[in-house]
Amino acid sequence: xxxxxxxxxxxxxxxxxxxxxxxxxxxxxxxxxxxxxxxxxxxxxxxxxxxxxxxxxxxxxxxxxxxxxxxxxxxxxxxxxxxxxxxxxxxxxxxxxxxxxxxxxxxxxxxxxxxxxxxxxxxxxxxxxxxxxxxxxxxxxxxxxxxxxxxxxxxxxxxxxxxxxxxxxxxxxxxxxxxxxxxxxxxxxxxxxxxxxxxxxxxxxxxxxx
Amino acid sequence: xxxxxxxxxxxxxxxxxxxxxxxxxxxxxxxxxxxxxxxxxxxxxxxxxxxxxxxxxxxxxxxxxxxxxxxxxxxxxxxxxxxxxxxxxxxxxxxxxxxxxxxxxxxxxxxxxxxxxxxxxxxxxxxxxxxxxxxxxxxxxxxxxxxxxxxxxxxxxxxxxxxxxxxxxxxxxxxxxxxxxxxxxxxxxxxxxxxxxxxxxxxxxxxxxxxxxxxxxxxxxxxxxxxxxxxxxxxxxxxxxxxxxxxxxxxxxxxxxxxxxxxxxxxxxxxxxxxxxxxxxxxxxxxxxxxxxxxxxxxxxxxxxxxxxxxxxxxxxxxxxxxxxxxxxxxxxxxxxxxxxxxxxxxxxxxxxxxxxxxxxxxxxxxxxxxxxxxxxxxxxxxxxxxxxxxxxxxxxxxxxxxxxxxxxxxxxxxxxxxxxxxxxxxxxxxxxxxxxxxxxxxxxxxxxxxxxxxxxxxxxxxxxxxxxxxxxxxxxxxxxxxxxxxxxxxxxxxxxxxxxxxxxxxxxxxxxxxxxxxxxxxxxxxxxxxxxxxxxxxxxxxxxxxxxxxxxxxxxxxxxxxxxxxxxxxxxxxxxxxxxxxxxxxxx
Numbered sequence: 001x002x003x004x005x006x007x008x009x010x011x012x013x014x015x016x017x018x019x020x021x022x023x024x025x026x027x028x029x030x031x032x033x034x035x036x037x038x039x040x041x042x043x044x045x046x047x048x049x050x051x052x053x054x055x056x057x058x059x060x061x062x063x064x065x066x067x068x069x070x071x072x073x074x075x076x077x078x079x080x081x082x083x084x085x086x087x088x089x090x091x092x093x094x095x096x097x098x099x100x101x102x103x104x105x106x107x108x109x110x111x112x113x114x115x116x117x118x119x120x121x122x123x124x125x126x127x128x129x130x131x132x133x134x135x136x137x138x139x140x141x142x143x144x145x146x147x148x149x150x151x152x153x154x155x156x157x158x159x160x161x162x163x164x165x166x167x168x169x170x171x172x173x174x175x176x177x178x179x180x181x182x183x184x185x186x187x188x189x190x191x192x193x194x195x196x197x198x199x200x201x202x203x204x205x206x207x208x209x210x
Numbered sequence: 211x212x213x214x215x216x217x218x219x220x221x222x223x224x225x226x227x228x229x230x231x232x233x234x235x236x237x238x239x240x241x242x243x244x245x246x247x248x249x250x251x252x253x254x255x256x257x258x259x260x261x262x263x264x265x266x267x268x269x270x271x272x273x274x275x276x277x278x279x280x281x282x283x284x285x286x287x288x289x290x291x292x293x294x295x296x297x298x299x300x301x302x303x304x305x306x307x308x309x310x311x312x313x314x315x316x317x318x319x320x321x322x323x324x325x326x327x328x329x330x331x332x333x334x335x336x337x338x339x340x341x342x343x344x345x346x347x348x349x350x351x352x353x354x355x356x357x358x359x360x361x362x363x364x365x366x367x368x369x370x371x372x373x374x375x376x377x378x379x380x381x382x383x384x385x386x387x388x389x390x391x392x393x394x395x396x397x398x399x400x401x402x403x404x405x406x407x408x409x410x411x412x413x414x415x416x417x418x419x420x421x422x423x424x425x426x427x428x429x430x431x432x433x434x435x436x437x438x439x440x441x442x443x444x445x446x447x448x449x450x451x452x453x454x455x456x457x458x459x460x461x462x463x464x465x466x467x468x469x470x471x472x473x474x475x476x477x478x479x480x481x482x483x484x485x486x487x488x489x490x491x492x493x494x495x496x497x498x499x500x501x502x503x504x505x506x507x508x509x510x511x512x513x514x515x516x517x518x519x520x521x522x523x524x525x526x527x528x529x530x531x532x533x534x535x536x537x538x539x540x541x542x543x544x545x546x547x548x549x550x551x552x553x554x555x556x557x558x559x560x561x562x563x564x565x566x567x568x569x570x571x572x573x574x575x576x577x578x579x580x581x582x583x584x585x586x587x588x589x590x591x592x593x594x595x596x597x598x599x600x601x602x603x604x605x606x607x608x609x610x611x612x613x614x615x616x617x618x619x620x621x622x623x624x625x626x627x628x629x630x631x632x633x634x635x636x637x638x639x640x641x642x643x644x645x646x647x648x649x650x651x652x653x654x655x656x657x658x659x660x661x662x663x664x665x666x667x668x669x670x671x672x673x674x675x676x677x678x679x680x681x682x683x684x685x686x687x688x689x690x691x692x693x694x695x696x697x698x699x700x701x702x703x704x705x706x707x708x709x710x711x712x713x714x715x716x717x718x719x720x721x722x723x724x725x726x727x728x729x730x731x732x733x734x735x736x737x738x739x740x741x742x743x744x745x746x747x748x749x750x751x752x753x754x755x756x757x758x759x760x761x762x763x764x765x766x767x768x769x770x771x772x773x774x775x776x777x778x779x780x781x782x783x784x785x786x787x788x789x790x791x792x793x794x795x796x797x798x799x
Contacts, residue, residue: 062424070421081348084294088347091289091377096449110450113709114781125786127710137450137774138457 101139109135269416269423276370277408280436282386282398284445285480285658289377290386291399291490296373297351299342305365306332313363317342320354342366344391345373376490381449383490384503385441385482385603385656395493396501398439401604401663408436440658442478442671447471450778451483455753458771459485462736462758468505469754469771470639471779474747477643477652477674479601480779482506482636506603509610509632510756513720514569514764515739516628519641520578521562522688523589526649526680529580532687534562535799542572546620549575552719552763564797567694567701569717571627578626586625587617592679593641594651595633601656602669609633628720639752642716642739645692646747649685652676689714693744693793696769700797703765706738708777710787714747715740715772717764722757733757738768742776743788749779 092098112135115126253261282291299321306313314329321343331340343351351368358366374389387397394400411433416426451469459467471481482505488496524530538558542549551570565573578586590596596611610632612621624630633641636654644651653675660670680688692714698704703717717738724731737754741747753768753775760767779785 059424063421066421066424078348078352081295081297081352085347085349088294088373088375088377091292091375094288095378096381096446097379100449100453110778111781113777114785115710116784116786125710125789127787129709137453138460139453141456142460 097139100137104136104139109133110137111135269418270427271413271415271417273413273415275411275413275431275433276372277410277433278435279372279374279408280406280438282406282439282441284382284441284443284448285478286444287440288445290382290441290443290445291374291376294373294375295348296345296371297348297368298344298371299346299351299354300367300369301332301340301342302365302367303332303334303337303340306363309363312361313358313366316358316361316363317354317366320357321346321350345371347373378445378449379489379491380487381445381452382441382443382482383493384484384487384501384505385443386490387604388490388493388501397503397604398441398602401602402439402661403664405661406436406439409434439661442473442480442656442658443482444471444480444782447775447779447782448481448483451481451775452485452487454771454774455483456485458753458767459755462755462760462762462767464755464759464767465757466504466508467753467755468508468635469775470505470635470752471775472639472643472654472750472752474643474646474741474750475652476671477640477647477654478658478671479636479654479656480749481775482656502605503603505635506599506601506606507634509607509634510722510735510754511629511631511720512633512638513628513718513735513737514571515638515642515716515718515737515752516631517566517569517574517626518645518688518692518716518739519590519593519595520574520586520626521566521691522645522649522680522684523586523593524577524580525562525687526589526684527581527585530562530577532561532563532691532795534577536560536562536565536573536576538565538570538573538576542575544575544620544623549623559799561796561799563691563694563795564700566688566691566716567697567797569695569702574627575623578622581622584614584617586622587611587614589679590625590631592651592677593644594637594653595631595641597637599634599636599640599654600667600669601636601654602661602663603656607634609637628718635752635754639739639750642752643741643750644679645685645688646714646741646750647685648682649678649680650676651679689741689744689747690793690795692716692740694795694797696740697792702763703738703769705765706740706769706772708742708773708780711742711776711780712744712788712790712792713740713742713773713776714744715769717769718754719763734763736762736764736767738764738772740772740776742780743785744793745788745790748783748785749776751775751779 109131111129111131113127113129115124115128117124279293281289281293284290299317301313310329310332314325314332317323317328318325323343328342331342334340346354355366355368376383376386376388383397385397387399387401388395389399394403394406399406411431413428413430415428415430416423422428448471451471455467455469458464467483467485469481469483470479471483472479482503484500484504486496486500488500493501521530525532536559538551538555538560540551540554540556549571551568551572553568560568560570560573562573562577564570565577590611596609598606598608600606612625612631621630640651640654643654655669655671655674657670660668660672662668693712695701695703695715695717696707696713698707703715706715706717707713715738718736720735720737721730722733722735723729724733733756735754735756736758737752739750739752741750751772753771755767755771758767
């Protein structure tokens with residue numbers, strides 16, 4: 001590349017040597033400009049100061065965030081514990097045993113036989129029957145049977161009234177006299193008419209006595 | 211600056227010759243550096259580990275991130291066992307010893323703990339850590355500790371202690387099992403512990419004043435929570451079955467009872483009830499013997515329920531039909547003994563349906579005489595007797611189906627009506643369910659989807675297998691025959707009927723083998739197995755009561771329980787009556 005250029009230059013005629021010499025470029029002497037020191041120092045100081053302060057603030061804010069996160073975490077733990085405890089209580093309330101006990105307290109029983117009402121034509125399938133107290137499911141275990149040494153059988157004695165005891169108007173003795181004879185009252189309910197039941201009991205005792 | 215100040219330094223030689231200054235300076239520096247070096251050797255050369263540990267311990271916190279234990283759920287997603295964040299309340303006796311009586315009184319009142327035990331613990335000499343109460347719900351524990359601090363009591367603190375809660379108490383407790391203080395002790399909790407437990411994670415970070423230091427060292431390994439275990443149990447149905455079963459067992463003054471409720475089509479177990487059972491929240495209050503699953507672990511002789519399998523196999527083999535006529539004598543002398551029926555009779559003429567309806571041993575033995583050698587046994591094997599059901603319950607007994615070498619004609623006579631072989635309740639329910647499912651035995655399952663047991667086998671509905679045991683027509687004939695059992699006129703178990711529905715079933719009253727003598731001890735196992743609706747079965751229910759002392763048999767003890775459970779199940783799953791004509795197979799000829 002360089003050799004053809006040299007050939008070309010050698011062929012150029014030397015003309016206006018003086019003018020060329022005059023027009024030749026010379027290096028301009030370097031101008032020594034002293035930049036103002038104050039702004040630079042100020043800038044650097046400001047950057048340094050800003051950096052330090054910024055770092056401090058950043059650190060402080062991170063510390064603050066850390067405090068906040070600790071407090072919030074504690075709160076979250078408390079709330080989740082509370083939620084779980086409530087959930088546990090809810091599960092206890094939803095326990096079929098609990099629901100059934102509440103329902104029975106309200107007098108509800110499970111229906112005996114399933115029956116279906118067809119809504120489209122009003123027909124009934126199945127064998128609808130009213131639920132009765134017999135449908136009641138026993139919800140709790142029967143109490144344990146105690147051995148006879150702990151739970152001795154009651155002793156029943158029939159006392160004969162002493163001679164000459166005045167008899168009541170209906171022929172029975174006074175209630176106090178036959179107190180121990182009530183063993184015959186086995187399993188009869190008689191919750192609705194206790195008085196009447198008591199009287200019939202007395203009659204029964206009377207029958208036993210004679 | 212330096213340039214301007216240099217000329218101003220006037221009397222430098224007042225500080226001594228530069229060479230001297232340098233020497234002194236170097237000596238000083240060398241001394242200081244050699245101290246540093248010595249200290250460095252001390253720190254790094256001699257026992258560097260302990261210093262590193264001390265440095266790490268300073269403000270470094272290691273926390274275990276607990277994995278949440280998976281729940282055990284029923285088929286509707288209701289929890290049978292779930293985990294709740296709990297806390298333990300602990301005391302530092304060193305700090306509590308002075309105020310022990312006051313603190314004990316306070317804790318006894320608030321936490322429902324024993325006053326004297328607590329007092330003793332608060333006064334323990336030389337201890338710095340005593341449990342006061344374990345597995346306390348978090349809110350209660352934190353409230354109590356807060357109140358204690360307000361009262362000025364020192365030395366009471368809380369630690370993490372997850373609570374395993376069984377919301378339904380004893381419902382399916384025999385299957386689910388329970389957790390000990392730190393590990394599962396029985397049931398599904400133990401069998402599927404690997405799945406339920408998960409893996410604890412850990413966190414390690416620096417704290418200052420109780421707060422995490424930002425930009426400090428911080429490594430977290432996340433905890434892997436345990437996966438839930440889905441079962442096929444229906445919590446409400448299971449509860450009801452358990453209550454009915456308990457009432458039945460108590461009223462019959464029996465030893466124990468089992469009830470199995472199975473979906474006829476899929477083999478999913480909706481309830482496996484046991485009585486006596488235990489409260490999973492307080493397992494230690496019940497005797498050890500009640501903590502397992504009798505339905506799976508106890509075997510017994512099934513008695514007449516087994517006639518269903520014998521006779522349906524006989525029909526399938528083409529030897530008899532439901533209308534086959536038999537003349538049944540009052541007693542039947544076989545090689546080694548005389549066989550009787552449960553009711554005295556002279557020569558009666560029963561059809562095969564009558565044999566089932568009246569539960570005649572003699573009729574069954576006469577019919578079973580038509581089997582070829584080994585035929586009955588191969589049928590019973592196909593019905594699943596003598597093999598584990600492998601539903602994922604621990605310690606299942608396979609039952610005993612006598613080996614072919616012991617299968618004498620005498621043994622076959624007894625096996626035909628359900629003695630001389632033993633089964634577990636789920637196995638037998640699955641066998642009877644074969645009839646309900648049109649002759650195809652579907653393997654029972656307890657786990658929804660699939661799960662891997664402790665010993666590595668995969669169980670669950672995903673792995674359910676089916677196999678045809680008897681033909682569809684044989685199963686249909688047997689279902690029709692079994693319907694006659696609950697017939698109020700001709701059957702032996704009218705109490706098992708569900709009004710409005712066609713019910714097929716079979717009673718069983720078997721002699722029990724005593725635990726001590728290895729012989730029949732005069733006690734009985736009474737049972738009832740059946741399904742409904744008979745022409746399109748949805749549920750198969752099997753109720754077994756061991757040793758009733760009220761003189762009842764399968765029809766009178768287990769029958770009513772079956773009826774109650776069946777009507778509850780049918781109503782709960784809204785299964786309408788099929789409305790078809792009930793079976794009118796002749797029982798006599």
